[in-house]
Amino acid sequence: MPSGEYDPDAVEARWQRRWVDDETFAYPEETADPDTAFAIDTPPPTVSGNLHWGHVYGSILQDVVARFHRMNGRDVLYPFGYDDNGIASERLTERELDVRHQDFERREFQRKCREVCREYEADFTEKMQAMGLSIDWNNTYRTISPEVQRVSQLSFIDLYEKGREYREQAPAIWCPECETAISQVETEDDEQDSHFHDIEFAVADSGEGFTISTTRPELLPACVAVFVHPDDDENQHLVGQEATIPLFGHDVPIIADDRVDMETGSGIVMCCTFGDQNDIEWYQAHDLDLRVAIDESGHMTDVAGPYEGMHSSEAREAIVSDLEDEGALLDRRAITHTVNVHERCGVGVEFLVTEQWYVKVLDKREEYLQAGREMDWFPEKMFTRYEHWVEGLQWDWLISRQRSSGIPFPVWYCADCDHEVIAEKDALPVDPLSDDPPVDACPECGHGEFVPEDDVLDTWATSSLTPLINAGWDYDADAGEFTMDRPEIYPIDVRPQGHDIISFWLFHTVIKCYEHTGEVPFESTMINGMVLDENREKMSKSKGNVVDPDAVLEEYPVDAARFWAAGSAIGDDLPYQEKGLRAGEKLIRKLWNASKLVESLAPEPYPAEPDELAELDRWLLAEIDRELERLTEHLENREFSKARDGLRTFFWGTFCDDYLEIAKQREDDSARYTLRTAHRRFLKLFAPLLAHVTEEIWHAEYVDGAADGASDETPAAAESIHLADWPEPLGLEADHDAGELAMAVVGALRKFKSDQQLPLNAPIDVVEVYGDVRGFEDDVTGVMHVGDLRVHPDAEAPVETVTTGIDLDYATVGPAYGGDVPDIEAGIEAGEYELVDGELHVAGHELSPEEFTVETDRQYQGEGDLLEAGDAAVIVRTGD
């Protein structure tokens, strides 16, 4: 029985333990029907990082969805992934064990990573469980595990066999610090101090001088062309001639191209292989020479002549100084500009021509756009981000990384002819550095030696496979085809994630799974916003405004955090608000206290449905039907805020303030049955939101009935409210208007007492209601302590009505009278109008009755006070 005060600390921890111990939320493995299976594919968090408030927010929304659909008869698979395959966890391992990954064989080092990550995973698990999320802890995966490595390599091979991957010498974004190619998404911008140099170039034949401005003079030896804008009249005469590079002496063509930015420097620009993205375009468009001056480690090559072997930064200073000696340095000024850097190490990226593996994406943009369109987007507007991302793609997806650890490419090359030899699918996972290729001789040339691929796969190549990992995707060698352990969950019903990762994580996942299975991997995607601090600013360590989940959950119940999280419109950013949590606490308390009252008004044994329900009871149950339908629709549309606020308002106002107050006066089976039915329904409706407190009350009140079959609950409902069925509408006939009016009469009487400074239980002698509240007389009388209630359903109230104004119905008047509306308004305002046979004559127009309403004021001259209750007049007389 709920008694005393609610103690969330004890209650929440107890249920969290029970849910895990009893495997309450385990996915029923016998599920086979795609219509009953319901799966959520969450992007796995990096376990080496901390759980932050954004995780709390996102996870709660996922959990509300999971619980809602579970109660709606779906077999829910809500798995959890730990992302520990990446540089972050490798660095962590090196730090913790004080080792270098280079000193170990790749597989060996990964074993160490797995060991180190295990404790971090345990910490993550504990915290996720302490939020009471309805995750199936039997269904977890680690992105570094051999099983996932196998899936990653299978994915590589499948795409290779489908002709979606290629290896090519091409300009790639390169980090000279990490000595690896990186993808576009791994770079970020950084404001850095630099210098702008004006350098004197000369035309080869005439010796005429012109100025080139650059921040990177060390690229002079890599210069392969000079560009002038076609609209640049002043310098047009240079086009077609050749320029001589100072210090290095080689001649390059001078070419016109409209990609030149005339506003910067002299408007004449040099093209080097490669300084930036533009250089690559020019290189390709004009078929220029390739002069590579900077090598993979950021040092100068032989192209740089005397500067060979210097680091590019040293070479820059040396070249500037030599230019100055030669008089070719016209100016040098300090500037700050944005530099494209590698997000991991902060070092400026280079563009190098290297041999890399790519996944084709550019050729199927339209198809991938269509794949995105086929998903349901919550909210719909977020699709635009996906759309713009796909339309703006400039590179195929670079998937090779020159790191020594990570998931290896399952590939060897013939030492003689470079023919690619791919691993056998049933041998995966393999590491070419340790394992032998599947053939003894090259199928192409017969050569017997092979060079292993020592690159590893980009971590996104793995992170983008989570739907397949969850569905148990694998290759069946006997059948010669790909299979799934759980085909019923694919495509996955919901993919939740923040709007910050739509462009790469979601995109990569969609296209890879689409290529493997021919199906868009998600039925829907649910985009949550970012969590901001109380001042709507981004949380960041440097600002010191980061909310620590542990500290908050120390102070507030998890259910309060759930209430806060559900206060967001999906897709919008949400500020952390302590008041939001406090409001949650209040609702939890209200639910608890109301449950205590229900318990005392309708104790066990619970009454069966009486033959006839009182009008008020039918009205309440019918109102609950309405709320149930609204709530269900909102949850289906992921309108969490509307769902939450609607249910809260209805419960607090209609059930607690209106119904319960009346029910206190009643002692009949109809009331007892209704209290119990309503209460049981409210618990269920609140269950996805307030997961713990509803479970606690459910167990105190309703599991016995579910267990012994006394109630119409399923046997599973005896285990947990979260396994109970979502309510169906009862469909009772009720007079909605009469009930509404009766509540308005009660409200008016309450206000009357409040205005008169009377206690709410003060008696009232006579109340006359001029409106139809038949069937509710005893309810009004009981709760308001009315001695004599007289209802006049059809009679006119004995009041004088005075016309106080005219209310135009603009929706019809506007279109009908257009520009004359201001005149009509002025006429009414000035009182220059007449009512003739129900028509309004004003400003030369005759308005028909449906175009306006007459505003009236009721005045009562008799004994007692006149109150307004909705449309009805109520007259109150007290015996003073």
Added chain:
RNA sequence: GGGCUUGUGGUCUAGCUGGUUAUGACGCGGCCUUUACAAGGCUGAGGUCGGCGGUUCGAACCCGCCCGAGCCCA
């Protein structure tokens, strides 16, 4: 610099394809011990809907520009 999103009483928020009285909560003022809850109930005050301009009889809503915030990209 570009794209997307967002800006409503002190704070958070609702507001559908434009219709005139802009929703609710938190906080604030006043009153009320009523069969759970005073962390409750009743009631009141508080808003030029970020700014400017436009379209319209009528704009929180549509259009343009500007400002602030968030995300992604350059």
